Amino acid sequence: MRMKKKTIIITVIAAIAAIAAAIFVVKKGPELKKELEEKVDKLKEKIKNIEMSDVKDAISTKLTEIKESIQEFDWNKPKDEVERKFHEIKGQLRSVKKHIPLTEVKTEVD
Numbered sequence: 001m002r003m004k005k006k007t008i009i010i011t012v013i014a015a016i017a018a019i020a021a022a023i024f025v026v027k028k029g030p031e032l033k034k035e036l037e038e039k040v041d042k043l044k045e046k047i048k049n050i051e052m053s054d055v056k057d058a059i060s061t062k063l064t065e066i067k068e069s070i071q072e073f074d075w076n077k078p079k080d081e082v083e084r085k086f087h088e089i090k091g092q093l094r095s096v097k098k099h100i101p102l103t104e105v106k107t108e109v110d
Contacts, residue, residue: 005058008050012099015043059096066092 019039066089073085 005054005061008054008058009062011046013095015039015046055099059099062092062096066096 019036069092070089075082077085
């Protein structure tokens with residue numbers, strides 16, 4: 001089961017990286033547009049088979065790994081190493097945060 005979660009994370013990250021890479025390749029506008037549309041369509045197909053609980057589990061697993069990294073690091077190391085580790089972990093948290101929905105389902109009371 002843990003392998004499935006890692007596969008989901010890797011797939012999502014790879015897809016995002018592929019889209020980012022497509023943006024920086026020198027191509028004509030219409031070619032880029034078509035390529036991005038195709039990648040979006042492929043991602044839509046992939047997410048149809050992903051259960052929300054799998055996504056939650058994958059994010060939770062990644063957060064646990066980040067927390068372990070924080071706990072295992074020697075924060076008494078020289079300042080430059082501590083700052084590097086801090087920024088590395090902060091970047092990992094930003095990456096995870098991108099995969100968490102920003103909107104909540106709201107119900108109105110009449």
